[in-house]
Amino acid sequence: MEERIVKIVENQLAELRPKQIHAVLELLGEGDTVPFIARYRKERTGSLDEVQIREIQTSYNKAESLEKRRDDVLKLITEQGKMTPALEKQIKTADKLQTIEDLYLPYKQKRRTKATIAKERGLEPFAFWLMTFPKDGLVEKAKTFIDPEKQVESPEDVLAGAHEILAEAFGNSAGFRDWIRNYTRRNGRFEAKVKPKGKEKDEQGVYQLYYDFDEALTNMVSHRVLAINRGEKEGVLKTQIKVEDGAIMRYLHFRIIGSHEGPAVTYLQAAYEDAYKRFIAPAIEREIRNELSEAANTQAINVFGENLYHLLMQAPIKGKVVLGFDPAYRTGCKLAIMDPNGKFLAKKVIYPHKPASSEKRQAAAGEFKAFLEDYGVEMIAIGNGTASRESEEFVSSVLKTIDRKIYYVIVNEAGASVYSASKAAREAFPELHVEERSAISIGRRLQDPLAELIKIDPKAVGVGQYQHDVPQKELTQQLDTVIETAVNQVGVNLNTASPQLLEHISGLTKTTAQNIVAWRDENGSYEACNQLKKVPRLGPKAYEQSVGFLRIVQGKNALDNTDIHPESYKAAKQLLAKVGLKLDQIGTQQAVTALKQLDLKATAAELGIGVETLQDIVAGLEKPGRDLRDEMPAPLLRSDVLTLEDLKAGMKLQGTVRNVVDFGAFVDIGVKQDGLVHVSKLTKKFIKNASDIVAVGDVVTVWVESVDLNRHRIQLTMLDPNEG
Structure with missing residues (x-):
């Protein structure tokens, strides 16, 4: 790393200390990834987060490009024999690329004018x-x-x-x-x-x-x-x-x-x-x-990136038998049932809508009810595509005839058909039709949005504005960054993760991710994280970068189900011994109580580690297997349905934010069309962007402002009309 470029970065990011910038650039130069640096190198960076680390990385890359262009222009003008001391000084002190290009313009080789x-x-x-x-x-x-x-x-x-x-x-x-x-x-x-x-x-x-x-x-x-x-x-x-x-x-x-x-x-x-x-x-x-x-x-x-992050980080529905419902008219609705772990159990096709014959439509309700009861379905995920609202009405009417409570959720099915026709889907379910794979994808999106959505081209998930008009290279880079951030913040189960999910883990590639799964298929479940060292082509650096983000549930070592890095296992065990706990007691109330009483500064010095690392170890011991998504808004569960005609001005409803754009947010309130909350109706205070107030997946309270039945448009507000 060149010191003159580092100096430019320091001037641009004056809010950060030079020591922090140097540390980040050194770590990146050593091949460390952004998620790894943010999580496990806090002492060196002064606890910079991923956004700040990426800002340093981007700033350095831009400064490097600027310096390269500066050198090129100095060389090109000098070669023409037209360089003067004054011009050289101007070029060397220019701090913008545009200024350098303006100074070079008179000397640029161009067509004969x-x-x-x-x-x-x-x-x-x-x-x-x-x-x-x-x-x-x-x-x-x-x-x-x-x-x-x-x-x-x-x-x-x-x-x-x-x-x-x-x-x-x-x-x-x-x-x-x-x-x-x-x-x-x-x-x-x-x-x-x-x-x-x-x-x-x-x-x-x-x-x-x-x-x-x-x-x-x-x-x-x-x-x-x-x-x-x-x-x-x-x-x-x-x-x-x-x-x-x-x-x-x-x-x-x-x-x-x-x-x-x-x-x-x-x-x-x-x-x-x-x-x-x-x-x-x-x-x-x-x-x-x-x-x-x-x-x-x-x-x-x-x-788009922010919306995708919130979509990926939606709270999963854990421990429920889920039915994925892919609506359609002519070809029938495809159903797929998954057990609480996402394993595909059964499939079915029913014909509840026209143009199916009246016999098929009458039979559909009975078939659907029996299917729900036979497998003890607890939750239904209905795709929001064609025939979604008619299917919602059908599901709602059948649920009223069942004694036990079954809820349904409208799931954004954007990209499900893209995934269903993909090589990954064909390999996973070679015997199923495309639409049947789509029903599985819709159901699994409710059970674990991150694990399922990761398999789809992010541009196909429909949570942006003008995503097909923007430069695709930059869009892809941003989406890759968002996915990397989300996957590593959550961590993945080493024994259930797909190759598509693993390849986004810090330090892993498509090849090493596939090799991890291949080793698991050949040798059975991983019992300890250090078994990763046996995976072909996964070297020491890749192991160091990835292992902290991988989890083994009920493995040989309880620490393998935490986000504590193996390099800190010794300190974690010493800490447990200090407070009189055993490994099998982590995550208990007893552990939480004992660890809360620690003097962090004194304990960190005693263990020979930094206070930041100790804080992370304590958090891991208090809540092994923790999932950031548990703190996110849970999906809005429904058991009945509304129509556009039911809506009246002033009506108070709950809805799920489906998309956030500059001018407002689109909210699913349980009718065929999403309603728009204009940016001016999100809050009484002035904001520049809707994303300052709401995010994809948020459950919000809204009031109906107006309904245009002819244009199928709904205007909503988040400002309580009763407050004046």
């Missing part, structure tokens, strides 16, 4: 002479540059060539571009208009809001930028960034002409006006559009 041709014709000295503001003799001077062999046949040709040279020089000025760019950012407006035949391409009126749109650049929000970009791409809208250019012209006049007078002023003024219109303004419009799009893409990717 009119200015290039004019220089080849020997007109550059005349252009520079104009900049001295001669009092007279312009035409006479121009005549001395006439050269028919070079196609310069008149004074007008000389002046035209000089104009091109000056316009390009003014257009390439880093200082001019920087000032005009900043002025445009502060004062420019974003305009969108419908194209002449645009309405014909927008039959649903999706972009109607932007048919005559005018907004200050400083007020542009990301979801509008993305919507306009899409409308432009689909040929519905045309866009423009407009700015009053009077101040810009006055600035250029002051910088180029100042108080000078004389015949050259007219030509220089024409050159800077042309430079702005032809070179600077279009380039800055492109730059600002790119900036707006990049910021909007980043925001959309972050929203």
Whole structure:
């Protein structure tokens, strides 16, 4: 790691201590993963969390790219023999990539321009002479540059060539571009208009809001930028960034002409006006559009990532026999039953909806009831796709005829069909049809959302905004990071985890994850974590990075079912001995009581470990097998159903947040359509983003504001109307 780059990172992340930044970069350089550093190297980093560690990593990578470009530009200009001490100083002190690119622009190898041709014709000295503001003799001077062999046949040709040279020089000025760019950012407006035949391409009126749109650049929000970009791409809208250019012209006049007078002023003024219109303004419009799009893409990717994290971290329904219900009309509803551990037990197809015959529809209720009773089903997961609400009504009506209480949950089935047709699903259930695999996936999403959703391309889970419009490489990187964070925060059971789940564990790869499962299949369940050392291609570093995030339930060593790293097992046993406990007593009330009485600072010194590590050991001993998801909101259980027609303004309901976007949250309240809580109706205080208040999976109380039966739209509020 280069010290000059580290210095840049330190300046950018001034809220962190240099010692923390150095420690993180050293650990990353040693091959440690972000989850491992955050969990097991707290003493070295000063307890930085994953977000801060990734911020250091990202900042270093960006600074490294900036330094590489700086070195390249210095080298390229030097090779041209055009480097000056002043220019070198400017490039070396530039702290933004854009500034470096602006400084390099005049020296950039480009196609032959009119200015290039004019220089080849020997007109550059005349252009520079104009900049001295001669009092007279312009035409006479121009005549001395006439050269028919070079196609310069008149004074007008000389002046035209000089104009091109000056316009390009003014257009390439880093200082001019920087000032005009900043002025445009502060004062420019974003305009969108419908194209002449645009309405014909927008039959649903999706972009109607932007048919005559005018907004200050400083007020542009990301979801509008993305919507306009899409409308432009689909040929519905045309866009423009407009700015009053009077101040810009006055600035250029002051910088180029100042108080000078004389015949050259007219030509220089024409050159800077042309430079702005032809070179600077279009380039800055492109730059600002790119900036707006990049910021909007980043925001959309972050929203998607945050939503995915909360979706993955939804509380699992543990210890219940679950029926997965994949709704459909013509092909029938596919049912699959899983035991409390997620093992597939039985499948069935019923036909409760039209166009099935009346005989099949009448038989469906009896078949469904018998299926529930035969396997002692305790919970039903209904997919939210086609025929979902009709299936919910059917399920609700059957449950009323059963004496014991069975609840159902509407489960987001986005991506279930993608998974069902995948190689992993075919290998797991080769004898089943795609729809039957889908019913299993829906049921397991209720039992363990993380383990099941991990098998699906995250872009297919439908919890973002404009996810197909943003750069897919950056989106994939963000989603991989989110999955890595979620999986490692929860930890996985070494004896039940799928290869798809294991490959996201710190230090493991697709190959080592498959080898872990293959070893388990050949040798039986893992009894101790150190057996991982026998897995092919899983070396010491991979073992060190991964083992703390893996669990063995009821193994030989009770510590293997905690998030205590094996490197701390000795200290953990010494601690237990100190408080008079045995390994089989961890997790008991007795252990919790004894450990609460410790003097952490004195005990850490006695055991020769850091206080942070001791705190984590204590937490692991107090609650072995702990699952962060147990603290998340539990799924909203239902036993009856509503219709859109049942809804009335002012009605108070509970619902589950299905998606969070910049402008609000979509809430499932048990009818066919999700209702929208606009960002202004989430809370009385001012917030920038809906995600400041709600997250995917949250169970919230809402009131119905309005219902549009024709457009099937529901407006909700989280502000109690009775509070005024």
